[in-house]
Amino acid sequence: MEHNHFFPPREGISLASLATQIGAELHDIGASERLIRSVAPVYRAKQGDICYILSRRSKQELDTCEASAILCDKALAPIIPAHIPVLLTSSPATAFAFAGALLFPSAMRPVAISPAMSGVSPAAFVDPSARLEADVLVEPMAVIGADAEIGEGCRIGPGAVIGAGVKIGRGCTIAGGATxxxxLIGNNVIIHNGARIGQDGFGYAPGPRGMLKIVQVGRVIIQDHVEIGANTTIDRGTMDDTVIGEGTKIDNLVQIGHNVRIGRHCGIVAQVGIAGSTKVGDGVMIGGASGVNGHITIGDGAQIAAMSGVLADVPPGERYGGVPARPLKDFLKDVAASLSQAESRKHKGGKND
Incomplete structure (x- = not known):
C-alpha cells in the first residue's frame, strides 16, 4: 500500500533520536543517522519505515521486509535479517505505539475539518452565557448551549452539540456530530464522531395502560484521558451518575447503560453492551460483542472473552468466556467436548451411510 495523502510521511526522525525518545536500544550504532519517516507492517515495510515483531510466527514476513529499523525483544533479534537495524525493547508493541505518536501526532485524535481555522466559526452557534477558555476551536455548525464551560485547547467538531450546563476540561476533542x-468531562478526553453522551437511560415501569417512563435525572462523569469511539452511547444515570474512570478506552458502537460505573484503565471493545447499574473494576478488559447483565460486579483486572454473555459477578483477576460466561478453562473444556461429540456423531453417520 502506498502512503496516502491523509497521513503523509513526515520529514523524519533519526534512528538514534527515535530510540532515545521511545526508550529502545539501537543495536547497530552505525545506523544512527538513518531517518524514520513512517510506520508499516513487517511484510511490506520499506526504507524510511519502522515496524515491530512479537513472535517467531511472523518470521516469514521478514523475507519481504526492507524496513529502516525493526523493534523486537532480545530473544527475537537473531532472526532479524542482517541488513535491518534492530531496536531492542522488552515491550515492542508499546515502543511502536510511542513511535507512531511521534511520527503522526495528527492521527492521535480526530482531525479538524477546518484545520486553518481558529476560534469560533461564524457558522457555529455559541450561547452568550457559555464560557470558553483561550485557544478553543469551534467548527462550523457546532452548537454550544447555555452555561456550558469548555476548557483551554479543546476542539468542538462540525455539527457537534454541547448541551446546556455541560462542563468540558482542557485539551479535549469532541469530534463531528457527537452529542x-x-x-462533566475531564481533561484530555477524546470523543469520536457520532458518539452520544448523556441521553436518557432505558427505564420504564409497568402501568395500567402500558410502560411508564421513569425520569432519568443523573449525569455522566467522564474522567481524564478517556477515549470514546464513534457511535458509542453512554446513558446518563437515573438518579445517580454513570461514571467512566480515568484512562479507560471504549471502542466504537458500545452501549453503556444508566448508572454503570466503569473503573480506571479499562478496555471495552466494539459492540459490547453493559446493562444498567453494573460496576466494572479497574483494569478490566471486555472482548467484542459481549453482553454484560445489569446490577452485577466485574472485579478488578478481570478479562472477558469476545462474544461472551456475562450473567453474574466475575471475581477480580479471573478470565471468563462463553454463554453464560464462566471461567475460561471451563469454557474451553466445554468447547472441546462439544467438538469431540460433533466429530463422533459425524463418524457414526458416515459408517451408517
Whole structure:
C-alpha cells in the first residue's frame, strides 16, 4: 500500500533520536543517522519505515521486509535479517505505539475539518452565557448551549452539540456530530464522531395502560484521558451518575447503560453492551460483542472473552468466556467436548451411510 495523502510521511526522525525518545536500544550504532519517516507492517515495510515483531510466527514476513529499523525483544533479534537495524525493547508493541505518536501526532485524535481555522466559526452557534477558555476551536455548525464551560485547547467538531450546563476540561476533542449533554468531562478526553453522551437511560415501569417512563435525572462523569469511539452511547444515570474512570478506552458502537460505573484503565471493545447499574473494576478488559447483565460486579483486572454473555459477578483477576460466561478453562473444556461429540456423531453417520 502506498502512503496516502491523509497521513503523509513526515520529514523524519533519526534512528538514534527515535530510540532515545521511545526508550529502545539501537543495536547497530552505525545506523544512527538513518531517518524514520513512517510506520508499516513487517511484510511490506520499506526504507524510511519502522515496524515491530512479537513472535517467531511472523518470521516469514521478514523475507519481504526492507524496513529502516525493526523493534523486537532480545530473544527475537537473531532472526532479524542482517541488513535491518534492530531496536531492542522488552515491550515492542508499546515502543511502536510511542513511535507512531511521534511520527503522526495528527492521527492521535480526530482531525479538524477546518484545520486553518481558529476560534469560533461564524457558522457555529455559541450561547452568550457559555464560557470558553483561550485557544478553543469551534467548527462550523457546532452548537454550544447555555452555561456550558469548555476548557483551554479543546476542539468542538462540525455539527457537534454541547448541551446546556455541560462542563468540558482542557485539551479535549469532541469530534463531528457527537452529542454531549448532562455530562462533566475531564481533561484530555477524546470523543469520536457520532458518539452520544448523556441521553436518557432505558427505564420504564409497568402501568395500567402500558410502560411508564421513569425520569432519568443523573449525569455522566467522564474522567481524564478517556477515549470514546464513534457511535458509542453512554446513558446518563437515573438518579445517580454513570461514571467512566480515568484512562479507560471504549471502542466504537458500545452501549453503556444508566448508572454503570466503569473503573480506571479499562478496555471495552466494539459492540459490547453493559446493562444498567453494573460496576466494572479497574483494569478490566471486555472482548467484542459481549453482553454484560445489569446490577452485577466485574472485579478488578478481570478479562472477558469476545462474544461472551456475562450473567453474574466475575471475581477480580479471573478470565471468563462463553454463554453464560464462566471461567475460561471451563469454557474451553466445554468447547472441546462439544467438538469431540460433533466429530463422533459425524463418524457414526458416515459408517451408517
Amino acid at each position: 454531549v449533554q448532562s455530562a
